[in-house]
Amino acid sequence: MDLKDRIEKLEAEIGPAALNLTDTSVGAGGAGSSSTSSGGGSSNPTSTSGKAPVPFPGGAPSPSAPGARRPGSPASPVPKPPSKGSSGRKGTWRVEDLEGELERKIKMLEKERQAMRKETQGQHEKINQGIGSVTDRVTELEHTLTEPSFPEGFVLSFPMRTNYMYGMVRKEITEMYAFTACLWLKAKEGGIGTPFSYSVPGQPNELVLLQGVHNPVELLINDKVAQLPLSLPQDEWQHICVSWTLRDGVWKAYQGGKMKGRGEGLAAWHPIKPGGVLILGQEQDTLGGRFDASQALVGEISQFNLWDRVLKPAEVAALADCSSSALGNIAPWTDHDVDVYGGATKESLDPCHAAQRSSLNSPKQ
Numbered sequence: 464m465d466l467k468d469r470i471e472k473l474e475a476e477i478g479p480a481a482l483n484l485t486d487t488s489v490g491a492g493g494a495g496s497s498s499t500s501s502g503g504g505s506s507n508p509t510s511t512s513g514k515a516p517v518p519f520p521g522g523a524p525s526p527s528a529p530g531a532r533r534p535g536s537p538a539s540p541v542p543k544p545p546s547k548g549s550s551g552r553k554g555t556w557r558v559e560d561l562e563g564e565l566e567r568k569i570k571m572l573e574k575e576r577q578a579m580r581k582e583t584q585g586q587h588e589k590i591n592q593g594i595g596s597v598t599d600r601v602t603e604l605e606h607t608l609t610e611p612s613f614p615e616g617f618v619l620s621f622p623m624r625t626n627y628m629y630g631m632v633r634k635e636i637t638e639m640y641a642f643t644a645c646l647w648l649k650a651k652e653g654g655i656g657t658p659f660s661y662s663v664p665g666q667p668n669e670l671v672l673l674q675g676v677h678n679p680v681e682l683l684i685n686d687k688v689a690q691l692p693l694s695l696p697q698d699e700w701q702h703i704c705v706s707w708t709l710r711d712g713v714w715k716a717y718q719g720g721k722m723k724g725r726g727e728g729l730a731a732w733h734p735i736k737p738g739g740v741l742i743l744g745q746e747q748d749t750l751g752g753r754f755d756a757s758q759a760l761v762g763e764i765s766q767f768n769l770w771d772r773v774l775k776p777a778e779v780a781a782l783a784d785c786s787s788s789a790l791g792n793i794a795p796w797t798d799h800d801v802d803v804y805g806g807a808t809k810e811s812l813d814p815c816h817a818a819q820r821s822s823l824n825s826p827k828q
Contacts (some may be wrong), residue, residue: 664739
């Protein structure tokens with residue numbers, strides 16, 4: 464059977480469309496190669512342009528078989544499947560790339576937010592500092608405008624026995640190995656109460672001067688007590704001073720510039736502790752508070768000064784006869800260093816002039 468008869472037979476069996484293949488549809492060197500020996504070694508046709516194609520031995524390959532091409536498809540290599548996450552089109556982002564870009568953007572935005580937050584905090588601190596400075600200045604101006612000045616001296620007045628009227632010394636108290644406290648005092652009732660009390664954490668009676676009803680004047684240091692030989696009549700200005708040193712606990716008591724008594728063994732070698740609260744007119748049962756009305760001062764005090772040394776007798780006498788106006792280096796008597804609370808008042812008065820007038824008006828013996 465010649466070649467033409469064979470082709471016609473195949474066309475009748477499988478149809479001519481299945482044979483519409485080019486000569487490159489079969490791998491080289493395998494069955495069904497583009498060249499077949501027949502008769503005298505003549506070449507077979509290589510295209511479908513008017514010539515018969517070379518048949519596959521054993522029949523045509525299935526279009527759905529692996530590696531097979533549909534009839535009539537061009538001779539081109541099989542395209543690779545698109546990589547994971549790719550749509551198969553040129554220039555598109557992969558999922559991994561998008562995630563990385565988003566993560567980078569998030570980190571950049573977080574850094575910017577932190578920088579803005581830090582800058583904002585710095586601005587807030589500057590604003591708060593400015594507000595604080597303005598507030599302090601306003602408070603100072605208000606105090607200057609509302610608080611009367613006392614160029615000729617002032618007194619603190621405690622008109623009744625309460626547990627809420629008191630004065631407070633603003634100055635910070637340092638550690639003291641000796642002291643002298645002096646003041647002018649005018650009692651309104653028998654038993655003057657407490658002219659001053661100094662309390663520290665853990666010890667409300669670190670330094671106290673008081674007199675109860677029907678009791679002598681007492682000086683307390685670290686809860687140790689010394690009775691002072693002082694006599695304080697009502698409605699008369701009296702100048703009193705008390706001094707003490709931790710060496711042997713020696714104390715001295717002055718009235719009217721004259722020493723009325725002395726003693727020793729009062730809280731010897733115990734330094735007065737720093738950082739406490741100094742109250743005028745009340746005795747403290749806790750640091751800065753829990754006052755007892757029965758121990759409150761009823762009357763007036765003025766020129767309260769505190770030194771961290773023992774004054775000489777001549778210095779005490781000069782204070783008592785008003786020839787000296789020395790201020791204490793620990794607690795000075797100035798209107799801006801002493802505040803009043805609970806109804807206690809500041810009144811303009813010079814106790815030296817008042818005492819001199821009282822002595823002039825008193826009948827001679």
